[in-house]
Structures are given as structure tokens and as C-alpha cells.
Amino acid sequence: MAAPPISRYPVPKLEELSEDIRARMLEVQEKAGFVPNVFVTLAHRPAEFRAFFAYHDALMERDSGLSKAEREMIVVATSGANDCHYCIVAHGAILRIYAKNPFVADQVAANYRKADITPRQKAMLAFALKVSLHSSELVDDDYAVVREHGFSDEDIWDIGAIAAFFALSNRMANLISMRPNDEFFVMGRIPRTK
Amino acid sequence: MAAPPISRYPVPKLEELSEDIRARMLEVQEKAGFVPNVFVTLAHRPAEFRAFFAYHDALMERDSGLSKAEREMIVVATSGANDCHYCIVAHGAILRIYAKNPFVADQVAANYRKADITPRQKAMLAFALKVSLHSSELVDDDYAVVREHGFSDEDIWDIGAIAAFFALSNRMANLISMRPNDEFFVMGRIPRTK
Amino acid sequence: MAAPPISRYPVPKLEELSEDIRARMLEVQEKAGFVPNVFVTLAHRPAEFRAFFAYHDALMERDSGLSKAEREMIVVATSGANDCHYCIVAHGAILRIYAKNPFVADQVAANYRKADITPRQKAMLAFALKVSLHSSELVDDDYAVVREHGFSDEDIWDIGAIAAFFALSNRMANLISMRPNDEFFVMGRIPRTK
Amino acid sequence: MAAPPISRYPVPKLEELSEDIRARMLEVQEKAGFVPNVFVTLAHRPAEFRAFFAYHDALMERDSGLSKAEREMIVVATSGANDCHYCIVAHGAILRIYAKNPFVADQVAANYRKADITPRQKAMLAFALKVSLHSSELVDDDYAVVREHGFSDEDIWDIGAIAAFFALSNRMANLISMRPNDEFFVMGRIPRTK
């Protein structure tokens, strides 16, 4: 079977792209060795592309009480709950690399309660999943529980906002049938040797 | 009872804001007569504020096969499904104004199936709600149904992307307990007389 | 678009009605200035009409530890959970008037947890929603929680019975596609001035 | 273990009852050989008692295109879906007697799809369960399906209204922990011999 397309929608050629979008793609290619399909497929709508990655970076690159691995845990856990194939696979790879742990992504995608993570991280994911799945039911007690685990109010915004942003991201990926790059499936699974 | 705060988080004072954010607020104030709380409360995080409104405008201001009223219908219907008080009230007001119809917002928030809208609009909302609530279950037939109602592939992206963006927006509003301005509740309910 | 019918079923003309049913309608018209469609549409079945309003009055007019506004809160919250357009709009209007509050109905219809109501009223609505949505899961602890908020056993019957009666009412309104009168949408939204 | 009480609430003694309520109880006792607990327990609130049974009789005793056994099937199927112990057991007994079939009640309470009933009756129960569980999702197609099975519009009102009335009844029984009389469990299970 030929590999299916990476999107239900047309994907622009590199030469058709605006300069800023092309620059962003080349930057990630340099770093990762390939251009993740989320860049290629969302470039079909340049204005949305720019807002999407500005939002992504505002949350995922900022100084935060959450480590980068913890932020990716939130992405993988909520994407698992939303059955978003692209995000589970792509962010699972990133999580394995940040956490230097070949198992944690598959654990968190399936069931964070049984993952090899700290009680603090489990509380973080329970809060994130409530934002993802039942945000109208959030009450003061939910905030109190994560605060007891040492999260500040700004950390809680980060937890909730990452869950909210990937609520968008999961739906976009499902809408356009975004396909993960083959490279993601094995990334971070085998310890690098020098 | 004193009116509760408009956010669980601090809201910046006008003089603390960056120039671009202040300009945006003044612009909307000019147009609406007041600054909707979504601007004030999200300004707590300037980078996210900019991305949020860039995304919003990319979807809600672009040329599209969907009228502005139709886009607001999607917002109201999906916000109703997510029990997001801020978005139902604020976008309900905007929908009443764009549609020049004092009833349609409350109808669509409760149950689009019984609203005074066209079969084409009902198909649009059924698709939007599937994106909002069960996006992993989207299959070719879902796209075929809306295409039969005359929506182009780009229109379908718009429908789905608006549903996806307000999946984010609803969760942010619920996360910070964003409170709608009093002005929204009555906007568009009473026909203006010249 | 012409206004759609107020019911899937025929509605009797005033002169076709039995005397007692006509009297009831005239009484409400005197008080409200119009006849709510629930009277007109249910009159298609006189025996059910009589039982319906007898039940309604037995619960909503009796002396009770619940104020009339609190009883309407239960109606609006459970009708919101059942997506009943007629009941949200009609009883939302009544709630605004009894509570002398133009905001509380839309708040409670969307999410009582964020409404401007007392903790006691939130406990009342949590109990009512459990009766409405998961009545088989009621256990002693649920009764203990509302008792701690000062509700007597008779008050608890009232809370549960109103939730139960509007479980019927919501389903009837959805069954016959009962349409709310235009008048309800704006009632109680604008403070009366003498 | 002593038999638990038949209600969370006090039950009036026969001599405390109003004449009309006592007469009703004696009438059913004559017919059934005992007074079903629904009469005894709801008599705690006489006005509600009267409305409840007036509503019940309006639906269950009227001339209808549905046989009495079919009406009880609706009660048993929806009460099964609502996990209402009283209604499953009491109306299961009545169904066995009306249908002269010792098996059909347990079948319908568990899963009407596998019950020994006609395709027409299965369509009736599918409609009733939609009213009971998802009434806001009713659309024209649902009415068309039952019409194709020969149900008139008035029959459809009966189907839906019985489902709606027992939505109330199930919640009341769960609210007060109404206990079925021992007699119901075996009624109609063993063919009478003359």
C-alpha cells in the first residue's frame, strides 16, 4: 500500500511559502533532521500557521515551573485521551527525548496513573485531563490539590493552557487527518551511544 | 453580593499594558462601547494574548464561504456543548447582532436541532459539534454530508478550525473563571430603532 | 423565514377548550400578559394538561424551605443539563424576575458552579442535577451534604421532586418541539423603572 | 436482617389519609390483593399523589393505539435504562400479567433488542429510550421510523409521554428509595391454573 497523504488538504511546496514560514521550517529541520508534518500541513493556512506556532512557543518555550518533559507529558496524556494519533506519536517522541526515558510516553498515553512518574506529576496530569475533558466542572478543590503538590498559580495556568492549546491541536490534526512522520515512531527509544 | 472578580488571575491595569495590546483594547472599546473581559483577563499573559487574538482574527475575519453570523453560530453551539458561560454569553450577543435575530443565540446554545436556521446551517453545526466532541471519529462520510450542503473544502476547514479554536477558548475561560461583562446579556435582544 | 409552529402537534383553539383549561389560560395571561406556549401546546391532551399543572403547582406553589427563585434555579439548571430549549428560556425569564437578577438565569443554565449564588444554592443544584442525571447513584452521603447546608428532609424532597418533574417536562417539550414565546427572551433582563 | 423501610420518608397511616386517597388505595388493593408501595409512599405528599396518579391514569388508562402490555413495555425498558429498582420490579409484574408472558419483563428490562417482541415493538422501545435518555437529539427521522411501523402521531405522543412520565417516576422512586412489595417479584411468573 502506498503511504497515504499527510493531510486531507493540499500542502504547499517549499518554494510557495512565505519567507518567515520557510525560515521556521528550516530551523526545525536543522534541529530535528526533518520537518514534522504539523509544519507542512498547517502551512496551507499561513495566518493560522503563524498564530498556532506563536501560541505553541508562548506556552512550551517560556520559563515555567514545569520542566519541558512535564509539559510534553501534558501533551501526550491529553492527546491520548482525545485519540489524536499525530500528537501521541510526535509528542511521544519529544517526551522520550526530554525525559531521557524510552518508556514514559507510551505509559502516559495509555494511563498516567500507572506511569513511572512522581505523585506530583500524576496530580499535574489529573488536573490537565480535567481541563481537557470536563473543564466546566473545575472547582476550587481542583486548584487546591495541585497547589498542595507545590504548583504555583502561574504553573497551574501553564498546565491548563497547555491542555487547552492541545485541545485545539488534537482537533486540527483529526480534522485534516494529519499523519505523523515515520521518524517519530522510533525517536528516543534507543539510548544513544557516543 | 458584590460582583465576583472577572478572573481567578490578576488582571493588568491599562497603564501596565504593552502598546500593541492597549491599542487592541481601545479599538474594541471604540466599536463595542466597552472592553470585553476576554481581552482584559488574557492580557495577564501578553505572548499568549497576541497569539490568541491573531488566531481568532485569522479565522473569524478572513474571507470565507461562511457568513460572520454562521461563524458565531459555531462558537455558540460548541460553547454550549462545553458549558462555557463566558463564550455562550459573549458570543451569543455577537451572534444576535450579526444575525439581526434576538432568538437564535439562545436556540443554538441549547439545541441547534430546533433552532430557526437552515438545514445547511444545521449540517454545519452537526459537523462542528463532532469536531468539538468526538473529533477522532470523523470519517469520510462526515465530510461528504457537509459537501452535499454546498460547503467547499475550505469552508469545511473553517468550520472545523473554529470549533477547534473555541475548544481552546472554552477551556481557557473555564480555567480562569472568566466572567462575561454585564453588557453582553442584553446586547442584540431589543431591535434598535432609528 | 416564517416563524415555525409552536408544537409538532395540533394546538386547540381557545373556543375548543374546556372551561377549566380556558380559565387557567386566562389567569396566566392576566398575570404575564401572554399565554406561555406550554399551556397552549399541552392543551392538546386535556387530561394530561390538568395533571401536569396540578403537579407543577403542587411543587412550585407550596410553602417550602426553598424560595421561589431557588425552585426556578433547579428548573433552569436541570433543563440546561437536558438541553431543553423551551424550559431554559421560559423558566430563565421567571428566574430573572423572582431573583430580581438579570444574569443568574444564563449563568445557571450554563454552569451553576460559576454562578453568582450562595454555596448553599450550589449544594442544592448539585443534588438536583444528580437526581436529574444519575438518580440511581444517590447515596446517604448526598443527603448528608445538603442537610449540612441547612436543608430539611422536606426541602430535600422538594429539590428532588422539582428535578424529577422537570425531567418529565423537558422530555415533553423536546418530544413535541415546544417553542418558547418571543416574550420570554427579554423578560427580566432590563430593570423596570417606575 | 430486618426488612428495610419502604421509603426514606415517613409513610402515613391509613387512618390519616384523605378520603379520596384512601379510596384509591382500597380500590387497588381489591384488584391486586395488596397496596403497591408507590401509593403508600407518595401519600406523604397528598397534592403530589393526586397529580401523579391523575397523570398516570391519563396515559396508562386512555384509549390508545398501544396495548396495555405495550405501554408497560415502555415503562420496564426505560426504568431498566434508569436503573430504577421499584419500577422494574413492579411494572415487570404488571407487564407479565398483561402480556401473559413470564419472560418478557426480564428480557425488556435487560435488553429489548433481544426480547421476544415484534419489530414494531422494538421500534417503539427504541423511540421511547431516545426520549428517556437523549430527548434533545430527537429529529424528524426518529418520528418517520416509528410511523413506518404503523404508529400514528397520537400513538407517538403516547410513547413519548409514557417515557417522560416514568422519567419522573424513576427519579422519585430513586429519591425516596422506594422499595417494591415482595408480592411483585413472583407475580405473573407461574401460569395460573383454574
Place this chain on the structure above:
Amino acid sequence: MAAPPISRYPVPKLEELSEDIRARMLEVQEKAGFVPNVFVTLAHRPAEFRAFFAYHDALMERDSGLSKAEREMIVVATSGANDCHYCIVAHGAILRIYAKNPFVADQVAANYRKADITPRQKAMLAFALKVSLHSSELVDDDYAVVREHGFSDEDIWDIGAIAAFFALSNRMANLISMRPNDEFFVMGRIPRTK
């Protein structure tokens, strides 16, 4: 109406069966007076038959901290939650006999919270239903609750494993539309007199 078949699949004749399977059937017939349809219908696949009953006996016949009646309560409660007509009726009969109680099976099938059973048994069924319906959400606290009611770790395995085995059994019965024998419906309902 002729009685429908006891399975969607062919059922082997007694003379076609392997010796061990026939022996098993004759043994149960001796004891019960008839061969329950689960034996006859699953014999269509002899290897699966043998594994099924080996598993059944390993759980239901072993020495355990749970009485035989308690084990059947788990079967009836979880089969009720899975709407498995065969298992509710057949194991309901067995539960009535083991518990020497004509009411408990119908109670537990509808709603264990209101059954005439001990608080310890209610905790057991709450755990069993969590295994049956939401096993991925099991956390340490769930085990702690049942331990406080005096269940050992081995008892907890029994509770969970019986719920797990009947998750299989319910699905097989629903898959093949297994029909309960008429005899089960009345078994254990009427006290035997010597």
C-alpha cells in the same frame, strides 16, 4: 411466536460432543435438572468451551474469602451493568438459591446501592463494577476501601477476576445472542417446602 433459537450459531447435538464435554453437561443436568444454554451454545467451539469452564471453575469453585452467594452477586451486578440478559437471568437464579433470598438478585441487577446486602458487600460490588466499567481508573485508594471492609488481597483478586471473567462472558453471550433457559426465570423465587 415460536421460541427463538438459543444462539445465532449452530449448537451441536449431544451425540456429536466429545466425551469430556458431554460428561460435563450430564453432570450439570443431574444437579440442576436441565442443561443451561451456556453449555450447549459454547460447545460449538470445544477448545474455547474447555477453557471457559476451566476458568469459571477456577474462580467460582475455589476456596475463597467470598461466599458463593457473594461471588454470584458480583456476576449479577456486573452483568446488569453490561445489559447481558443471559447472565442476569441465569446467575440471578443461582444467586437466589445460594443466598436463599428471592429478592436479592433483582435488587442487585438493578442497583446494588439499594439492595438488602451488607455495607461490606456494597463495597465489594463497587470495586467489582469499577473493574467492569473503568478498570484503567483503579488507584490505591480503591484497594484501601475494600481492605478496610476486611477483604484480603487474595479476596480482592477474586472480586476483580470474577468481574473480569464475566466481562468476557457477557460479551460472548451478547455476541451469540445466548438465550436463557425458561427454567431460570422462576428458580429460587418460591421457598421450597419439604
Place this chain on the structure above:
Amino acid sequence: MAAPPISRYPVPKLEELSEDIRARMLEVQEKAGFVPNVFVTLAHRPAEFRAFFAYHDALMERDSGLSKAEREMIVVATSGANDCHYCIVAHGAILRIYAKNPFVADQVAANYRKADITPRQKAMLAFALKVSLHSSELVDDDYAVVREHGFSDEDIWDIGAIAAFFALSNRMANLISMRPNDEFFVMGRIPRTK
């Protein structure tokens, strides 16, 4: 963090095992290079161990119209729906090997609708998931759909019985917190070179 235990329950030492169970483990070790934890952890209960693997082999090793890869697809898809970490990881590995495809397991675990599989296989998985999640709702049409894709009645039993068996298996793994062996995570991800 030290690796957590592979089960909430004690696991027997190799020398404590009965001969037949030890033989089974050595056989699988020979073939796979390690003993999967499902063997080690379930050996805590030898009688259940024997029945479990007899059932497993009866379904997974028999001659069938389903290929071995297709049977593992059913396992992975239903285990994904049940959030069973052990089964997703372990059977995902087996699926990759049988299908000689490094991507299909992660695809099917997340969302079979978007996997690189045939329409026939998608129909197979839709049926399997209905057995797994809503078996009481199976109706003739469900069987007709898979038959149209060329599955025989015996194939349909296989599909349903595998879904049913892993309903048990998933619950057992979740009950005892069964941990997948590290080896599974990378198995079948990298094409073997001779």
C-alpha cells in the same frame, strides 16, 4: 527511580512453579528471548493461568479466516479503548512483527479509522470495538456489515471472541497493575537486516 514491581501481587519464583507452567514459560522464552510479564504475574494463580492461556491459544492459534496480524489488531484496538497499558505495549510489539509494519500498532491503538489498513480490516475493528464497548447494542445490521466485507460467521465469532477475551485480559492487567517488559517497547520498530 527504581523500576516499580511488575504486579501488585507476589510473583512466584521459577522453582516454585508447576512443571507445566514452567515448561510454558521456557517455551515462550526460547521463542521471544524473554518471558513476558503476563506469564510471570498470572502464575500467582496456577489454575487461572492454565485456563487463561488455554483460552488465549484456542483463539489466537486456531485456523481462522483472520490472519495472525489481524487478530493482534483486534487486541491492540480494544486494549487502546480500555486504556490497558500492558496489552497495548505487548501486543503492539507482536502486531508490528506479524504485520512486518513498524507503524500500524501505534496507529491502531490511537485510532483505527486513520490507520494504514484495508477497509475490510476497519470493518473488522469497528465490530470488535462494538463487542468490547457496547456489546448489548449488537444488532443484525452489525453482522451484515462485516459479512459484506467477506467475513464468514466463524470469522465473526473469532472477531467477537477475541474482543471478549481481551476484555477479560485488559481488566486483569489493570487490576494487578501488570507492567510490560522493557523489551516490548522497541520490538518490531526497526527493520531487521540480515
